[in-house]
Amino acid sequence: MAGAAGSDPTARPAPVGEAAILQAAIAVMAEHGYHGTSVRDIAERAGLSAGALYHHFASKQEVLATIMERGIKALLSRTRTALDGAGDDPVARLRALVEVQILFHLQDQRGTLLGTSELRALEEPVRTRHLAKRAQQQRLFDAVVADGVERGVFATPLASEASRAIVVMCTGVAAWFSPSGRLSGRQLVARYQRLALAMVGGPAPEDDTG
Amino acid sequence: MAGAAGSDPTARPAPVGEAAILQAAIAVMAEHGYHGTSVRDIAERAGLSAGALYHHFASKQEVLATIMERGIKALLSRTRTALDGAGDDPVARLRALVEVQILFHLQDQRGTLLGTSELRALEEPVRTRHLAKRAQQQRLFDAVVADGVERGVFATPLASEASRAIVVMCTGVAAWFSPSGRLSGRQLVARYQRLALAMVGGPAPEDDTG
Numbered sequence A, B: 001m002a003g004a005a006g007s008d009p010t011a012r013p014a015p016v017g018e019a020a021i022l023q024a025a026i027a028v029m030a031e032h033g034y035h036g037t038s039v040r041d042i043a044e045r046a047g048l049s050a051g052a053l054y055h056h057f058a059s060k061q062e063v064l065a066t067i068m069e070r071g072i073k074a075l076l077s078r079t080r081t082a083l084d085g086a087g088d089d090p091v092a093r094l095r096a097l098v099e100v101q102i103l104f105h106l107q108d109q110r111g112t113l114l115g116t117s118e119l120r121a122l123e124e125p126v127r128t129r130h131l132a133k134r135a136q137q138q139r140l141f142d143a144v145v146a147d148g149v150e151r152g153v154f155a156t157p158l159a160s161e162a163s164r165a166i167v168v169m170c171t172g173v174a175a176w177f178s179p180s181g182r183l184s185g186r187q188l189v190a191r192y193q194r195l196a197l198a199m200v201g202g203p204a205p206e207d208d209t210g
Helices: A016-032 A039-046 A050-056 A060-086 A090-107 A109-117 A126-150 A159-171 A185-199 B016-032 B039-046 B050-056 B060-086 B090-107 B109-117 B126-150 B159-171 B185-199
Strands: none
Touching: A016 A039, A016 A050, A016 A060, A016 A109, A039 A050, A039 A060, A060 A090, A060 A109, A060 A126, A090 A109, A090 A126, A090 A159, A090 A185, A109 B109, A126 A159, A159 A185, A159 B159, A159 B185, A185 B159, A185 B185, B016 B039, B016 B050, B016 B060, B016 B109, B039 B050, B039 B060, B060 B090, B060 B109, B060 B126, B090 B109, B090 B126, B090 B159, B090 B185, B126 B159, B159 B185
């Protein structure tokens, strides 16, 4: 997860103006919601004129679509990279998935909450495309859990339910985690790896509770 | 859970006009968000004039506050009733908690999502009061898991993290469950009871996977 983009939702290098607009949009929409936010609000927060914003994006909807699409693409890309690096062991692969899912969503807690609460504001065909990519992300978890069950490493009879619950609980940290709380992000990851392994009936862990 | 209010967010019998307004507000805000919804929109959806709405509520904020407050109060009340009926066994108590948390949120999926996405729109002091009640709900789960650990029924070394993850995954069903999907709400409850028990290191279950 080194080199992760922090609060920057973009998956690839973007012009300064564009990145600033997307960050400003996440901040303003997190406060007022998509429908409560105007193009002018976003431009003001980014320190630009509305005209300058329209140089980069045709509409508020295009700003939202860009935030959502880059977010899910970045998540998918990092998840695949983590799986590539995790080797063949289902335990290591599930641990890698939990780590990426938590750290990605903690890096941009406001963006995560926006991705959940403003999904309804995304227009077609972008919305359907976005949901398809979220389903892809879920299937990466499903495949790891199913593989672990098939190989006798995970004992759960509820592979698909466990897989979905793991994604929900790892994504959900963005709604409550506080960087000033008693656990660091890394400690949280270690504990959730252990919870996820317990849920799928994985082998008893070494002590990694952080 | 018999006699539950279905899509009606009210915890006690309300005048027809008031209940209709609250249901209309949930429906319109689920589509357009709090800030994208006007008092007129809510009144129109409820088949009333804006003037008639103001007879019941002083503002759009009061409508939202009423929805949120009644929702969390009803959840707390049903949860305490379920615990009272569950007896002393930590397994039975955790199963009761999972059942209430899931069925309550499935009964009003739009209201649940509103409660998550429009928390930011709730003004003080209502917001702080609401968060305190949500924390109370979490503590009911915390107490059951901690008691199970203390009595050696649950083996997890991560009681508080497991308790929070269980609340998040049970509440989260509102975001993805489809009544026309392959599982009924009851089957979902049985499977999540099993997952929750696995996460806390509970005893191996009888076959209750629905």
